[in-house]
Amino acid sequence: MSWQCALTAQKTNSILSCIKRSVASRSREVILPLYSALVRTHLEYCLPLWSAQHRKDMDLLQQVQRRATTMIRGLEHLSYEDRLRELGLFSLEKRRLQGDLIAAFQYLKGTYRKDGERLFIRECSDRMRSDSFKLKERRFRLAIRKKFFTERVVRHWNRLLREVVDAPSLEVFKARLDGDLSNLV
Template identity: 30%
Template sequence: MSLLQYDLDRVTQWSIRNNMSLHGDKFEFMSHIANRSNTLHQLPFTCEVYQYTTSKGILMPVDQLRDLGVTVTADLSWTTQIKAMANKARQKAAWVLSVFHTRNPTIMLTLYKSMVRSLLEYCCPLWNPRKVSEIQELERVQKTFTARIEGVQHLNYWERLEKLSIMSLQRRRERYILLHMWKILNKAVSNDLKIQFVLRPRTGYKAVVPPLRGGATTYHQSLYDNSFAVSGPRLWNCLPVSLNKIKEFDSFKRQLSSMLQRIPDKPPVPGYSCPNNNSLLQWKMDLTTLELWGGQDS
């Protein structure tokens, strides 16, 4: 705590020396709860332990805050972010459908991809959901919009995806994660999470999944599974050697999309009997689709 206060004081002093005025009213402080079984944080006097001072007064802990357009909560849940995005996308979709009366597939898909889907995918590798309810919350937006497109109204959602040649939002999020993993491997972006790769003669580049300490609680197991440092390497290790050794980004992107189009895409939606959770990790385990990965073990 004293180190953070020291850093705040240094930032304030630096701004004064450089004739800069900080917006102290915009400073926010959040404390993440590492041990949920400890009820001490719920007591009224506990917040006094976590007080920090700025030029505008005392900072008190908040339950959630927005950072670069993403809502982060103290319990490290993405539910608030996902609901806000889904609501915003639904409003935009309603506006598009009311303003543009055509239901031509080309026009409708162009409008959807540029004005609606983009809202649902901002920073998605960070908050990629694992809860079925949250996956359905996002998928429902695309399901409702595509049901209005001319010529596919009679098809169910899975059939519409195939007919319109579009991926589910769930599949696209995993695709974005794989693209970012390629960039980390090939040093196109910074490797802030220190993800490691090993080169094996038979399987190519494989990512190292960081271990979870023994005796971890269910809560920490969930955080571990949901983190990019774990989900990213696990998804990357699903790729065949023919893809994970590609050094040119456009070629990797093109061949990845081609491979994903050959894998069944049946996201969980209400009223549908899903064969699995539709993640690439699950399809990889399905022996009937093993040939899509060149018949190789991960």
């Protein structure tokens, strides 16, 4: 387990304890904005920097989100997946994938297009969808390469629907991607 992950989980759990002790109402309208702000400041800030690769790290961070969703009155009896679906949230693993796909969109079609031309190899084939944004999966001897951003995002990018990939702007892409990811459950 990495020390960054343990420290992040510890800080976030202590803040959740403070919220639980100090907030009188446990309604969705009160807890969810507090949790969203907490995730933005702690969990999502740390995830892209070192991208938890080990299952223990991901489970530890996921446990923080489990704890926060059980704080909401009326959802305690539901399973974790049902609580996430009810709140319109994604698991941290799916959130990481969402962030990776948004970054890939920016490299391929958006702000960082010039840099994206060097990062990704496009694949042209008659068997694939007819857009020019199909990426080539490369093979490597070492499994460690699969964890690099440019490699872990390719398979998921190629599985996206054409309507999602052909989005005219980043906002439209994010909205379509949310719909596509919510179907994955």
